[in-house]
């Protein structure tokens with residue numbers, strides 16, 4: 266019997282781990298402080314693990330620079346320092362691996378990341394990158410809780426509702442490769458709904474009535490998920506049933522970063538400064554940071570960026586108006602949909618593995634699980650992979 270229930274949000278830009286002690290009735294979930302490299306020889310705890318992996322050149326860093334509490338000599342950087350250091354040398358930085366994991370148009374087991382790295386830089390697969398993040402979270406847990414080994418706890422990993430069966434399997438495979446003994450896969454909008462139910466302390470029953478339909482909107486780094494949950498009744502009890510999931514929309518905050526960077530690049534081009542692909546990648550990361558700063562602080566009017574690169578002065582400035590305009594009222598251009606050609610047309614969610622070839626029979630199983638009156642686990646589950654359950 267597990268002592269803790271561990272929930273892992275394996276995100277496109279950030280990952281996180283929360284947990285509850287199953288022996289403490291009504292406990293509010295805790296967030297695990299995740300130890301990660303924050304600079305050369307420095308390790309710090311953060312509530313989020315940026316989903317970035319940096320592969321340093323052998324001569325780039327000194328021995329011990331990458332040391333983690335559980336590994337004296339790792340050969341790569343994961344998390345905060347990977348993101349900040351990689352923004353300066355993006356050709357060695359793996360980012361948005363989850364978007365690639367959900368991209369049916371590429372071989373997700375092949376070494377394709379960083380996508381535009383030169384030949385001399387090692388590439389890893391989206392599957393391997395995801396495995397590294399999951400392994401880091403497992404190590405961070407074991408570091409904080411040596412008395413309760415990760416492998417003995419009940420672990421749930423969230424996935425976008427719009428992930429197709431292959432992407433679900435790959436997530437489960439990454440977890441297995443990271444040494445996870447058995448997991449439950451839970452769709453992110455469903456997790457959000459559980460959180461809302463738990464946070465309302467029973468009040469949700471007063472906020473909805475039979476016949477209502479709840480729209481869960483989940484805008485992430487790489488994807489946006491829209492799910493509809495119908496409020497129904499069974500023997501006098503309110504029930505929540507997931508009735509539809511939107512198409513796999515590869516549109517999220519990453520695309521906003523791209524849009525901002527292309528806007529800045531156009532301004533620089535008008536000044537006669539053309540960016541090469543590496544400078545463009547560095548600009549995209551800089552725009553992400555500037556965007557997050559500007560959107561978290563309404564009093565901040567603008568954020569400067571740029572530097573002298575290969576003799577090119579690329580100074581620029583992002584302001585609130587531009588960030589808000591890009592995020593709000595403009596239809597995104599076509600190039601912002603990198604995976605559009607691979608979109609699934611299904612309005613209904615894909616069937617679970619058991620019903621993969623007979624989706625019509627899927628209703629009532631894991632894809633349409635009645636959520637019931639509490640935030641507890643769904644009644645029925647299928648095992649798509651040994652030791653992996655789908656909620």
Ligand SMILES: Nc1ncnc2c1ncn2[C@@H]1O[C@H](COP(=O)(O)OP(=O)(O)OP(=O)(O)O)[C@@H](O)[C@H]1O
Nearest residue numbers: 276277278279485486487488517518519557560561
């Ligand atoms: N303070 C902020 N203001 C605005 N946007 C932010 C802020 N902090 C982060 N973001 C942006 O929000 C987006 C989503 O981040 P989040 O960490 O929720 O995504 P994720 O969970 O990694 O992605 P997904 O759910 O698609 O896997 C990112 O593009 C990130 O840059």
Ligand SMILES: [Mg+2]
Nearest residue numbers: 276277485486
């Ligand atoms: Mg997310």
